[in-house]
Amino acid sequence: MPFIPHTEADVKAMLETVGVDTVEALFDEIPAELRSDGLNELSAGLNEMEIGRLMQERAAEDGLPACFIGAGAYDHHVPAAVWEIVTRGEFYSAYTPYQAEASQGTLQLVYEYQTMIASLNGLDVSNASLYDGASALAEAVLMAVRANRKDKSRRILMPATVHPAYRQTVHTLVRNQGIELVEVPYCTGSGSTLVEALRRHERDTFAALVIPQPNFFGRLEEVDALTDWAHAHGALAIAVVNPVALALLKPPGEWGDKGADIACGEGQPLGAPLASGGPYFGFMACKQAYVRQMPGRVVGKTLDSEGRPGFTLTLQAREQHIRRSKATSNICTNQGLLAAAATIHMALLGPQGLERVAGACHANTGALVERLTQVEGVQRVFEGPVFHEAVLRLPVPVDTVIRALGAQDVLAGYPLAEDYPELENCILVCATEKHGEADIEEYGRHLERILDRNRGPACTKLRPPEGTI
Amino acid sequence: MPFIPHTEADVKAMLETVGVDTVEALFDEIPAELRSDGLNELSAGLNEMEIGRLMQERAAEDGLPACFIGAGAYDHHVPAAVWEIVTRGEFYSAYTPYQAEASQGTLQLVYEYQTMIASLNGLDVSNASLYDGASALAEAVLMAVRANRKDKSRRILMPATVHPAYRQTVHTLVRNQGIELVEVPYCTGSGSTLVEALRRHERDTFAALVIPQPNFFGRLEEVDALTDWAHAHGALAIAVVNPVALALLKPPGEWGDKGADIACGEGQPLGAPLASGGPYFGFMACKQAYVRQMPGRVVGKTLDSEGRPGFTLTLQAREQHIRRSKATSNICTNQGLLAAAATIHMALLGPQGLERVAGACHANTGALVERLTQVEGVQRVFEGPVFHEAVLRLPVPVDTVIRALGAQDVLAGYPLAEDYPELENCILVCATEKHGEADIEEYGRHLERILDRNRGPACTKLRPPEGTI
Amino acid sequence: MLIFEQSQSGRFNRAQAPAEVPPADDIPAHLRRKKRPTLPEVSELQAVRHYTRLSQKNFSIDTQFYPLGSCTMKYNPRGANAQAMLPGFLGRHPHAPASSHGQGVMACLFELQEMLKQVTGMAACSLTPMAGAQGEFAGVAMIRAWHDARGDEARSEILVPDAAHGTNPATAVMCGYKVREIPTDVSGDVDVEALREVVGPQTAGIMLTNPSTLGVFDRRILEIAKIVHEAGGLLYYDGANLNAILGKVKPGDMGFDVVHLNVHKTFSTPHGGGGPGAGPVVVSERLEPFLPVPMVDHDGREYRWVTESERPQSIGRLSAFMGNIGVLLRAYVYARMLGREGMERVAGFATLNANYLMARLQAEGFEMPFPDRRATHEFVLTLKQEAKTYGVSAMDFAKRLLDYGQHAPTAYFPLLVPECFLIEPTETESRETLDAFVAAMAAIRDEARDNPEIVTSAPHTLPVKRLDDVKAARELNLSWKPEPAA
Amino acid sequence: MLIFEQSQSGRFNRAQAPAEVPPADDIPAHLRRKKRPTLPEVSELQAVRHYTRLSQKNFSIDTQFYPLGSCTMKYNPRGANAQAMLPGFLGRHPHAPASSHGQGVMACLFELQEMLKQVTGMAACSLTPMAGAQGEFAGVAMIRAWHDARGDEARSEILVPDAAHGTNPATAVMCGYKVREIPTDVSGDVDVEALREVVGPQTAGIMLTNPSTLGVFDRRILEIAKIVHEAGGLLYYDGANLNAILGKVKPGDMGFDVVHLNVHKTFSTPHGGGGPGAGPVVVSERLEPFLPVPMVDHDGREYRWVTESERPQSIGRLSAFMGNIGVLLRAYVYARMLGREGMERVAGFATLNANYLMARLQAEGFEMPFPDRRATHEFVLTLKQEAKTYGVSAMDFAKRLLDYGQHAPTAYFPLLVPECFLIEPTETESRETLDAFVAAMAAIRDEARDNPEIVTSAPHTLPVKRLDDVKAARELNLSWKPEPAA
Ligand SMILES: Cc1ncc(COP(=O)(O)O)c(C=O)c1O
């Protein structure tokens, strides 16, 4: 049985020291009727060679298709250095830095992370990470409810342009505290949230307005107007942003007259591989005034007994291990290693590099949309600028196209009708800096071929073409 | 251009300090007529994302076939920890440990390596590695010529059962010093070197006899008798051994009455991936008496100025950087990182683990030979015990079979006729602990099918079956 | 030195940047960023050197003994890391079609669900919670959903023993409950009489871990289960301590209705200096309809995702996708490597190590608050005598241990034992390592007697001396700011 | 502590061992091993912890400035490591058929051959030598083969400047030649008059590097080439210093007939604490038939191996397979990442860094043996004044630099300059790093003046204090032995 170092002699000597005859005897305080007779349903152990082979086969099964899906997870280049460094044992196998003096590596790194995240968002402070973008938004909502002193409302304005899975997650995580999410519909022409849509809520009170940028459709929202509306109506403004987009887009701290109060989002685009959806990390930044309402760990700079600078966990009085039932959140373990990866990733890219990544994403998305809308019957759904992704309407059911392209190892995009029934036959497509001309052209050609076939004269209703799908 | 950190401001300030106007001015001592006009034939640089994609495509092209080739390179399981640790920057990006105090990591590791290699070979001392198994044998030959005090001969007895590429390499590396390799034929029944074959050399003098174990055919040699013959005739005994086999087989230091004098071999089976043939490493161990004749780096234990143990390069007076033209070899850079990998590999396996690996190789090779010789017309060529590999005779030309199996992603083995014209239609097949029953069965079934097809009634002369090859 | 202090304006790492493209003119100016963020401008070598050197300032399992109680700092197999990072797994988009591009990873997840059910004795599993605390949330939210589904809406309280981990009460509050604390009796078990007094129709459930964080197995667990169940409440098991009982006793058999597991403890996935972890939940049949989505099912032909549409009673989703799959893959690899025999040995050797360490420390004269109890996989030691006699606190011992090359145990938790250490050696440490820990503790005690200053001012051999936590909290400095140009 | 000292008889790491099989009874007893070798019996955690901690005791590029002259310790891109370790490359057997299972790796090797020809201005390339010294061997063996092929068997000498690297004379001897040393003139160039005197019909060739290991470019190189060629000898270029001239001047244009490259220097493959490297050779047309095999060719349809059968005049093979392919792949990735513009900048910035560092050290009062010469990519500094005045040697300076967190430059080489440092900063280091080196040197000089003891007894901050090399050589202890049972 792997990983247990005890020799027979060790066991014997140790049992003697303890004063019992067998290992089993150490369990004598467990009521006998409870003792289970082992784990017979489990299969026999595999050595590393055997499990390695199995996992290689399984990884190969999932393939390495060309991926034009975004919808909250983005396929960026990650420098090799990032994961070679964060998987170093000293980062990888350390616990949360409770013993600050023995954890300066992690602590300084988190302090650098906080600096980068705060600055990227144009806000004062950042925490050390939350689970993911969706749960970070839930925490931001809870935080806004606690923090909003003007308005004791437990209602939140939540635009329909916020990622549907985020809205669901927020609902799960806040509803037991009696918090209500009020949906704000989007403009079907522009695919964005209009200040006009908020008008009908003018007389109600809200703890916060959530503002996504870019929104789920890739569309840019009028963040200044929305932020100002929130503040004018006693609500906090919560930004949900894409950190790569922030290299190009105005940071939340500068939105409107006073800036958004809290910003959060999915950190995955900063160095985390797609990995089927996790581990990623949620980031959160806010104005200094709200720092004591922030959930999660925070690292501060201090001095040691000889006056040298050092780093330590601070503001722990917000946290569950000190405050227990009065903590700002129940979060304990967060996504430290991913935040570390993001820090190294950002250090390797620098401001110029990140800007170029954002620029390339933008340019490639433009090229993708242009190419695909050249295909007969494919149309762009919403007008106006986008980042990273755009909504297209296809002349045939989306699922058929997704399946047919999947068979060619091209992942076509995210189908929208389940979340937005009004967007039948619509697909959200995405490009990053990894999608060059050739990739886009390949997608375009495949799509042409598939649609042609499905449009054939004999075929008024769509059927899967034989053989290929 | 990547990896150069200079900003424009840096360049300006630095040029000022140097007192020139341009970087080009720094090359003013180069005669103008020599200055080249740049490297116009090279293509433009790629960023890491781009080269990464290219390399992934190329690596995928080479595939991951089931490999039944041995012939000097063996497909063993390597624990993940091995390469995760040796590619840590502190090992990976350090130079040869010239500053001992700043290199105790590498130095202690090499000391442990030397201990393991010496013990595995049953000899007193080991060096810190040589380039590969073949060049290690060349160094052993040169060393034997220097070391043999009984006999000033420059002739070496070299059995034909030594790896053909090793014999060629030795020839390249020693012939300019007037050393002659005298081939010893093998017994065509047993595929091994008989003491009788040495009889005709009884009156000549030789600096050394080379003894492979197992030999190139996988056959075990009668090492005791051969070693004793060498010593009886004033020659040193040079063992060429497989380090994994040594977990099962008698170590060179115990061969015959006095033991082999020098042992060397290919270290690849100890933690180095196949990697198309390199980097691997050559190991060398010898009796204490010959340590000053040994080529390559050696690490010794010593004390620091406070009496604590530490490690340092020693016996440097043998080496080129001190002795220059009188050095024991010109070797400088060796294969340090591979030796480090081998050390960690052996530490992870331990004596019992290595023994099990050797046992599994042996058992699987037996099973492979049994399965393949069940196929009609396939015969074992040599009688007697083998390790790792065995020679089979096929009823049809080997190349056809290799090609047909290759198309099924099975690498059938190493064809012998080029090196041993007498072994027409013969193939050297190999199994390691990685080749389980199912893999062997798959090989067997493919071979059956291919041979059946090539035996069809209409087909007396062999032609490649259409379509598949 | 901070990475920002190595930055030079205009320095640029071309290997990691795509080619420049024309400016994004289609984005209106008022939506564009004007000032670049404060990211460092360093070369690749500078970044690599900086973070490599930073890493060396950490203690970790890979470099030190790390007996942090309640955290199960066992060896994280390097093989699990390598397998989970295979390109096919890393490159897969969460929305890649399950049928054509997901069967590999889903097979692993499905089998992991099955294994977790088996080791806990429960009926159904969802892997989606992203850490222990989120698993707790899922568990208590399911308890709430169950009561709600039955129309039993008067239940407003969750019971939590005073020894419980802080996440337990915090979670209950996040689920909209009031928390009621249950005291511990003198032997370290839950005070059953006190429990009896407080249960009632307002009781939604109880959150327990067994063994408790005091490192003892609650012998009256069946009685507790009965009391709570009879009052109409459900039992939630905090699985952070599952390492103590793997293969010896199953939470399902103890009467629990829902269990969360910390795979970053029991299943040896790395803690990464603060995460990620994963906190799968397993439940008895009656709670199955409420499990968080998504889960993986096998329909006889292929693996597929189970979503809210077929689980209308689900508490919903807890993340944008399916939780920390990369962590779950590491747990899967670990579980498969151990297999039946390996899994059954975990608790035995974890317990042997803890009892051996406790016995040796006791023999050295250290005091245990529950001297008559068996240690489980961990145990509590109190330094209140040392604090009183020598003026050397548990904190001082902890800091001085660092000088001896050992990570300190969890200190000052559980809160009810003064000057305590919660010590968890885990099964992957050798006897020699435990002996070295005993030697260090004894040496520090001698120092405390002979030369207390060296202990109270420890550590002395680390990159920094003792840090001023009070200053950190008072003069908040949470991010670096460029020096104002002079 | 050594790994052997952590070993416990019977400890066994099952995760890494295949299942047991019946004993190999078919192997006769007299061929079987009786006593197990002295390999450690440790757990996986023990091994991982031990070697991780050992690694932390090293200086390396990834952690320190490493200005080791003649070694070109530049940044080793992590991306090159990742690409070279892709499963398809690592898993490929050297005898896997080229057509079906080799075109990927062979494409890289072929393109690398082409690039190396281009940057050196030579006609043909073989990648097979496994380090610089083997490249030298190949070069000199080809020179010999060329003379032999022409029947010119009287040539028995190779000329080597006194500043040359030790591998040069050692290689000449391995090729069966006598070595004749050529002195250096006062300006640091080869003494051309002395050269003229010793060339003759016995001269097989000369081994040179330009810039020389004195860090100066030999201005009379064309004259030297002419002299040697006219005497019937050939010119061999030791490419260890190619970093100095990449894109500025090509060895082919200087008149060299054969060049070896150290890809573990110029092409940034890691040195691995002692290797592996790779030492490809490139030659002019007349030496092409003699190149070592195998090489990669493209026949218009696919890549294929060129072996001895079609190169009957080849000096033969230098290894069992095709050299250090994994290293060559890293060099290939590096070369492709740099591309034309990147490659052309290497020498410029390497030279800028060296000249800047030299100028600053000169300004600090350090002495250069060739003060009127430009530095190339490296330069020599002599501490003979400091040694005389303060009794502090170059060795002492070197050891004290370690305390300042900098790896020492190459010391006492080239042999002809007393108390010298050969300093090579490389182009990947930033100006700040160079400034820190100057500051450290100046600080040590002040220490040498004010408090020489602290310098002569350095280092003080490393895992060990200064080690006793004499003892190491006198009381040879090259391997650990178990304590005899007491
Ligand atoms: C007893 C106990 N419960 C719950 C938790 C919370 O787990 P996590 O940190 O994964 O959220 C922990 C871990 O810190 C714990 O020790």
Ligand SMILES: Cc1ncc(COP(=O)(O)O)c(C=O)c1O
């Ligand atoms: C000038 C010079 N020539 C030759 C060599 C030998 O190269 P290698 O160590 O790769 O054998 C070196 C490197 O040490 C060198 O610096």
